[in-house]
Amino acid sequence: MKQPLRDVRSYRLPTEVIDPLRNGLPKVSSQTIAAIVREVPAYAEPFAGVLGHKIARAVRAALGTFLNLVSRPGADPGTPMASAVEAAYALGRGEARSGRSLDALLAAYRVGARVAWRGLAEISVEAGQPAATIADFAELVFAYIDELSAASVAGHADELAASGRLRQRRMQELTQALVAGEPAHVLQGLAEQAEWVPPQTLTALLLPERGARWVIDLLDPRTLQLADAVPDLPGMTALFVPDPQGCSRPTLHRLLTGHNVVIGPARPWAEASSSLDRACRVQRLSPPSDGAVVDTEEHLAAVVVTADPSALEDLRAWALMPLAGERGTAAAKLIETLRSWLLHHGRREDVAAELFVHPQTVRYRMARLRELYGDRLRDPQWVLALTIALAIPEP
Template sequence: MGQHLVSPTPWQRLPAAAAPALRARLGTVADAVARQATEAIGTGNDDATLARDVRRGVDVALQRFVDLVGTDEPALPAGVRETFVDLGAAEAREDRPPETLLAALRTSARVMLRETADALTDALAPRSLTTAALLDLSDAVTAFVDELAAATTEGFTLQLRELAGERDRRRRLLAELLVRGNAPERAVLAAAEGIGWRGVGEVVAVLLPPEQTRRTQFRFRDDAVVLERERDTVLLVRHGRTATREHLARVLAGRGAVVGVTVDWPRVPQSVRLAELAAQLVRAGAGDDVGGVDGGPVGDPPVFADDHLATLAVRGEQSAFALLGERRLAPFAGLPEPARGRLLETLRSWLRHWGSRAAVADELRVHPQTVSYRVRQLRDLLGADLDDADARFELALVLADPVGRRVPPAYR
């Protein structure tokens, strides 16, 4: 009894009369199954291609099922199986979830069972269609549709792997273009479009140990691209919620990450370089207790290059100095030239003389009340930064250099 129930070819037990009875109603059964299957997939519009593909699959499946009646042949020979592998692949290309196709197959199985049972009832004497015969029919339909599901699932999976490989290639291309730098804008934008990004905008580079790449990349999903290098991995995260310092600190904690600065995409190589220099700086200052890329034990939290720009600038790193200038002097960028010059001159003197109004007035040869008026303007522009020791140091550093006082375009 057990062997009877688990037979791999349950269609062998169907009565001989089933084949001609089903063949006579193939058109009617195909219409019903195709209609229900198409509705189960449901694209929300009149998709002629989908309807044609479904009808072709239904016709092939029903014809094969009729041919199986009374035989011990496997459900799907190579040619027939390929039809359903292709159908599954097409569903993947249309970006429909696998559950949709499986739901359509389940619906098809129910319709097919009902229609074939009706066909047998019409063909056989009423008493000949016993409960056992109906169970045999149910077993045959279920086993057959299971084989169809296996074939379509294989096609869906194979197509997903191919698509994933192509997506990975496109994402790697964009990462290479950005990290290498100097790529034509049209090439970068085309690569970004190829992975579904609408433009590139601002990007932050994150350096990771190779063993942390896959786990970390998953946390950013479509918001990041990755370039694997010999000793580390560069994760490029585009501007948005996932690129905020708070999110990066939380997601990258304990992963040995070093976060570069957020830059517009043509300057991604700067972000990568500053991350590399920040990692070297921190390792040199803290020894083996600090992790980061190539830095021994993994540290927590990640290293942020933003926290070390001033030190790098003092050590002669021009990109760090330029970024400091852009950030610290950005509030002055919208002022007319005469006013901007006066305020920067006053700020430079105010910082050098530790806020002494008399000393500033004497150096600039203006009235002390003029100094007070200008300092109020500075507070309006700089806010709390004017009282923050780190901010004042960075302002003094930038203003000490004539090039820095040219006020580069706003960084953000």
């Protein structure tokens, strides 16, 4: 069974072992740096510039710290090790900020450990150290590298998490600004801060908050999500999808089926608030159910007709004034028939089929309506007013 590596924090090597190693440290450091440049291509360019001097100093410091660590009998083992771990942690964070993965850094650690150990072992052999001491020393070298590697992994992960949280917060600020209808120059600045490349258009999706986390995984990675509920629509949230117009819009329909989504119109990205406004209006007029997808493009007439509810109410009252003397049930049947007659352009059979009545009933009701309206049912302006007034049935 493989034994765990020795705790490098507590083990100490005698002075007669350390002194030759310290004298040979510059040469071993140079060999280690050369091997990393040669065997880890990702570091060839950094070592060639100003950054190379910093990395070279870091390698020398790491080896020097190791020798200090294992040559301090009776001293606090945490002090030198804490400094090395902190430097390795910072190195991992720096790699993340540079946009590099950990592959190159961990490869550099492996190459560095191998080459440094080979150089230090040669010095120990030349100094006549026994095999057991050299074996102990090897164990300490690799335990030390494991500590540094773990610290760099933690630093890399923490930096990614921190930068991810920062970018997410900036994306949310951008989305809030879009919904608020902020000026284009403000939106452009927020997009740059979030490192979000604006598309040509954005299309708003309105859906229940509980379903948004499933839907967003199906969409373009650049999709924006409103962090809070949509104002005046509790439990609803909004997504903004880049460029789904044209032939991709039917695809969007298919992806969203089963999620009770309202799809707004495509708008220039800085005007995305108008897409959400349209979706909200259609949500109030015709909310989806049973997993349906409602496209606002199919409800434009209803949106236009209900744009000013009080004006529509006034128009309806004015247009139906001739029916003021009719009783409740009779008036309701006449209004229902007049609406169908207008929408079907006077085709009696179609009106009867829609209302589930006999054509003769339609004839009787229309005769009564002509009595009440007279020539107004042949006046284009009155027909237009009646059509608009009755286009959307009263709830």
